[in-house]
Amino acid sequence: ELKVEQNPLFLSMQEGKNYTIYCNYSTTSDRLYWYRQDPGKSLESLFVLLSNGAVKQEGRLMASLDTKARLSTLHITAAVHDLSATYFCAGGRRGNKLVFGAGTILRVKS
């Protein structure tokens, strides 16, 4: 059964700094998602990664996928306070259920 692990689970960053959140998964997953969740709110889709080597960028966030290493990363560039949220990665085989990681709580301090 697919297991998805994120690290770190909590990340406190200074504004302007860079950091990376890691998402490892245990078995084959042909799709990898990144979601953002603000406190008390629902999940907002950030990126969908479907193939090995896929890289997607939106603003200060960039996600990549290495299917051979079973690893996805979410890189944050020059963090700003507005990026404070919980970030989830999720994976699964097409047609099967999504399995979520535990989430990474990101706090950006000014």
Place this chain on the structure above:
Amino acid sequence: KAGVTQTPRYLIKTRGQQVTLSCSPISGHRSVSWYQQTPGQGLQFLFEYFSETQRNKGNFPGRFSGRQFSNSRSEMNVSTLELGDSALYLCASSLTAGGETQYFGPGTRLLVL
């Protein structure tokens, strides 16, 4: 285009009662998935419906059930509520079964006393 809607948004029940939650997917989306989110267990998949048929089911007891109607709206039901059922219940819709992007609704926050 309207997003995924869920009703009610908040609910308080007592142990032993049952509850029905509703989810209306984005227009044109035929797949609806349900998730339970708790601080201890995180986000856990409950079930997925496509064209009124349950396609996938998570590891939840039989007290959790769902259905989908011909207009793709979905309901989930929890019978004999337990304290541990207190959670945020999220539904997500996608165009196709196991669709590439799932769009989440605002959730229903259930508190069981």
